[in-house]
Every structure is written in C-alpha cells, then in structure tokens.
Amino acid sequence: xxxARIDGTLTSTRKHATLEGVRLLIAQRLEADGSAxxxxxxxxxxxxxxxxxxxxxxxxxxxxxxxxxxTTPARLVVVGLVDDVHGVAGRTP
Numbered sequence: 508x509x510x511a512r513i514d515g516t517l518t519s520t521r522k523h524a525t526l527e528g529v530r531l532l533i534a535q536r537l538e539a540d541g542s543a544x545x546x547x548x549x550x551x552x553x554x555x556x557x558x559x560x561x562x563x564x565x566x567x568x569x570x571x572x573x574x575x576x577x578t579t580p581a582r583l584v585v586v587g588l589v590d591d592v593h594g595v596a597g598r599t600p
Contacts, residue, residue, distance in 0.1 A: 510537045510589065513560045517549055525579040532556060532585070534564060550583040551575075563587035 511534035519531065530552040536544045551571060556562045568582030575581070 508563055508565050508586070510592075511535055511548070511550065511562050511564050512537055512543075513556045513558055513562055514547060515558055523578075523580050525575040526551075526581065529553075529575065534562065534583075534585075536564075537561070548583055550585055551581055552585040554585045554588055556585050556588055561589040561592075563589060 513532050514535050515533045517531040517533055519526075532550050532552050533547050534550045535547050538544045550562070550564050551574075552562075553574070554562070562585045565584050565586045566582060570584050570586070571579050571581045574584070
C-alpha cells in the first residue's frame with residue numbers, strides 16, 4: 508500500500524471488458540514527507556476520491572480481481588480516503 512494524491516481522472520472509450528463502468532484516476536505516489544515519487548499511475552476507484560484527495564492505494568491485485576473478476580488487468584485500487592497523517596518519520600510537529 509502507499510499514499511497518493513489524486514491529480515485527475517482518465518477517460519477511455521475502449522478498455523478491457525472488466526473495467527467497464529469503473530472510475531479510473533491519475534494518482535501521484537507520495538513519500539513520507541509528502542513529496543511526489545516516481546511517475547503518475549492509474550488507479551481504480553470506488554471510494555469517490557476527487558482531485559487533490561490523499562488516498563490509500565492497495566497494490567494487492569487480489570482486491571481488483573475479487574471486485575472485477577479474475578481476468579482484470581489491474582491491481583492498483585483506492586481503498587481509503589485520508590483525512591490526516593500523524594507521526595510521520597522525519598517530520599517535525
């Protein structure tokens with residue numbers, strides 16, 4: 508799992524059949540200090556995340572397969588919306 512900032516939505520007119528009707532979001536992985544890490548990724552959302560939201564993203568493909576079927580070609584799923592982060596290493600209060 509990792510924290511990510513939701514930066515936008517992705518629209519696709521053609522996609523794998525298991526992804527029909529699924530919200531696709533563009534997310535930027537975050538380091539412990541809140542800085543961006545790596546390239547943006549596409550995540551599946553059923554939590555209602557919006558632009559600017561900090562989300563908890565699961566990297567366990569089993570969750571996506573349970574939700575969308577065994578043949579789904581996805582594994583990154585928003586599993587929580589973060590209200591606040593406390594006690595992060597390296598941060599001062």
